[in-house]
Amino acid sequence: xxxxxxxxxxxxxxxxxxxxxxxxxxxxxxxxxxxxxxxxxxxxxxxxxxxxxxxxxxxxxxxxxxxxxxxxxxxxxxxxxxxxxxxxxxxxxxxxxxxxxxxxxxxxxxxxxxxxxxxxxxxxxxxxxxxxxxxxxxxxxxxxxxxxxxxxxxxxxxxxxxxxxxxxxxxxxxxxxxxxxxxxxxxxxxxxxxxxxxxxxxxxxxxxxxxxxxxxxxxxxxxx
Amino acid sequence: xxxxxxxxxxxxxxxxxxxxxxxxxxxxxxxxxxxxxxxxxxxxxxxxxxxxxxxxxxxxxxxxxxxxxxxxxxxxxxxxxxxxxxxxxxxxxxxxxxxxxxxxxxxxxxxxxxxxxxxxxxxxxxxxxxxxxxxxxxxxxxxxxxxxxxxxxxxxxxxxxxxxxxxxxxxxxxxxxxxxxxxxxxxxxxxxxxxxxxxxxxxxxxxxxxx
Numbered sequence: 083x084x085x086x087x088x089x090x091x092x093x094x095x096x097x098x099x100x101x102x103x104x105x106x107x108x109x110x111x112x113x114x115x116x117x118x119x120x121x122x123x124x125x126x127x128x129x130x131x132x133x134x135x136x137x138x139x140x141x142x143x144x145x146x147x148x149x150x151x152x153x154x155x156x157x158x159x160x161x162x163x164x165x166x167x168x169x170x171x172x173x174x175x176x177x178x179x180x181x182x183x184x185x186x187x188x189x190x191x192x193x194x195x196x197x198x199x200x201x202x203x204x205x206x207x208x209x210x211x212x213x214x215x216x217x218x219x220x221x222x223x224x225x226x227x228x229x230x231x232x233x234x235x236x237x238x239x240x241x242x243x244x245x246x247x248x249x250x251x252x253x254x255x256x257x258x259x260x261x262x263x264x265x266x267x268x269x270x271x272x273x274x275x276x277x278x279x280x281x282x283x284x285x286x287x288x289x290x291x292x293x294x295x296x297x298x299x300x301x302x303x304x305x306x
Numbered sequence: 307x308x309x310x311x312x313x314x315x316x317x318x319x320x321x322x323x324x325x326x327x328x329x330x331x332x333x334x335x336x337x338x339x340x341x342x343x344x345x346x347x348x349x350x351x352x353x354x355x356x357x358x359x360x361x362x363x364x365x366x367x368x369x370x371x372x373x374x375x376x377x378x379x380x381x382x383x384x385x386x387x388x389x390x391x392x393x394x395x396x397x398x399x400x401x402x403x404x405x406x407x408x409x410x411x412x413x414x415x416x417x418x419x420x421x422x423x424x425x426x427x428x429x430x431x432x433x434x435x436x437x438x439x440x441x442x443x444x445x446x447x448x449x450x451x452x453x454x455x456x457x458x459x460x461x462x463x464x465x466x467x468x469x470x471x472x473x474x475x476x477x478x479x480x481x482x483x484x485x486x487x488x489x490x491x492x493x494x495x496x497x498x499x500x501x502x503x504x505x506x507x508x509x510x511x512x513x514x515x516x517x
Contacts, residue, residue: 107333109326112445113509114318116326116333132316133445133509137331170471172478179471187469188482196487199494200466203459233345237329244497247456247463253410254463260407261399261468265383265478268471297330301343 108294110135140295145223149216151287156212158280159248163205165273168255172266181205181273208246208284214239215287219296221303228303236296243288249281318509325350328506355504359430362499367423369492377483379465384477392416392461392485414460415489422458422496425451426503433507444508451500458493462486 108119110130117137122128124142129135141147166178185204188197218236221229229235255274262268319326324333325348327341334341338348377389390398392415399408425447432444465486472480 104324104333104335107324108331109319109324109333111326111328111331112505113441114320114326114506115316115509116319116322116324119331133441168467168471170474172474175474175477177471177473179467183470184463184466187466188486193482193487196462196482196490199490200463204463237344237346240329244452244456244501247459250457250459251463253457254460255467257407257410257460257464258467258471260404261464262472264402265472266474293329294331297332297344301332 108137110137138294139292141290141292144290144292144295145219145299148287148290149220149223151283151290152212152215152219155280155283155287156209156216158276158283159205159209159212162273162276162280165276166271167273167277168259169269169271170262170266171268178271181277203245203247204251205248207242208248211239211242211246212284214242215291218300222296222299226303228300232300236300240293246284248277248284252278252281320350320510328504351506351510352504355502355507356430356433358502359426359499362495362502363423363426363430366419366492366495366499369488369495370419370423373485373489373492376485376488378461378485378489379468380481380483381472382479382481389483392489395461411461411464414458418454418458419492419496422451422455422500426496426499429503429508433511441509441512445505448500448503448505448508455493455497455500458496459490462490462493 106119108117109115110117110133112135113130113133115130115132117128117131122138122140124140126139127136128138130137163181165180167181167184168179170177170179181204185201186197188194188200214235217229218232218239221227221232255277259268259270319333323336325336325338326333327344327346327348329346330341330344332341332343334348336350340346341348374392376391378392378395379390381388381390392411396408396412396415399405399411429444429448429451465480465482468480469482472478
């Protein structure tokens with residue numbers, strides 16, 4: 083990243099310039115400080131001069147890596163839904179719990195909306211986010227033009243980020259295991275490991291992702 | 307960079323008569339309704355930001371009251387039914403010697419929600435009076451609040467998992483209590499409150515000094 087734009091620079095000049103000339107500037111999303119947008123070498127980071135927010139952190143081959151990781155996480159998510167999650171044994175009784183079971187735990191009576199919310203936070207929103215990322219970035223990884231409405235899909239993916247709570251759920255499972263431990267024998271099933279792996283992969287993918295780089299690439303590829 | 311709040315010579319998009327996209331960083335002439343690069347709605351400063359912050363924050367605080375007073379978990383073991391509030395659950399885990407898990411639940415369900423109420427209220431108030439704390443400290447506080455909010459949902463998920471799994475007729479059954487719903491609402495409202503906050507407001511108060 084170049085320098086921040088000095089306050090002494092000619093404001094009228096900036097103001098009168100057409101939209102295209104403004105493309106050479108970039109504003110920090112957190113504190114609004116203007117910077118000159120220059121190429122950042124792969125592996126380097128550009129931080130805001132004023133507030134220190136990371137503006138750009140491009141990596142070589144990041145698009146391909148993100149697409150593959152997101153795809154893997156999505157497949158694991160589908161597997162985690164259908165396979166047994168935890169296996170409970172106590173006093174000769176045997177019970178298998180699945181992710182769907184945990185979602186439906188609130189489903190009888192007036193707590194029904196909470197069931198929907200848990201289903202959305204744990205499965206639906208993380209899965210939507212992964213698919214939106216694949217939809218946006220897969221054409222980028224292949225070097226194609228962006229898919230139709232790719233911008234909308236990536237905005238959706240970024241908006242869903244705080245609401246995709248798969249990793250919170252897996253910590254909840256760990257706590258639940260400890261709570262039951264005295265009462266019954268619990269063994270984690272296939273879906274438990276699939277879910278834990280998907281959380282790790284999602285976290286890894288998010289550290290590779292550089293939002294501003296994705297937007298700049300989208301814009302460049304969209305241009306005729 | 308030590309106190310970049312007053313870094314000499316930094317020009318903001320607003321001071322330059324421009325409007326910046328908070329999603330992708332693209333800069334536009336003032337008055338442009340939508341970002342050319344990513345299509346997000348543009349606003350130089352969101353005038354309704356603080357109103358929405360306070361509205362969601364109060365909603366979150368109100369929902370947090372029944373979340374603590376009513377039972378979170380109804381456990382029946384060998385015919386006896388016990389009701390546990392959030393705090394009650396923490397004490398029970400502590401009694402059983404599960405100190406680590408008790409601490410996790412206590413942090414996620416008590417310390418983080420209350421800390422978030424205070425932190426968001428402080429951030430929203432500090433926007434009016436500059437110099438309460440340096441921009442960097444408040445910026446860091448905002449990032450922590452945004453990052454940590456979702457982790458409060460742990461207890462709701464624990465209740466969901468236990469209710470689904472522990473259905474062993476006479477030996478033990480677990481049912482969710484009212485508090486699970488109001489606690490989930492409280493967390494969601496507080497997350498919306500934090501998202502409504504425009505971090506650019508933190509840095510705006512320094513701009514008068516610079517120019």
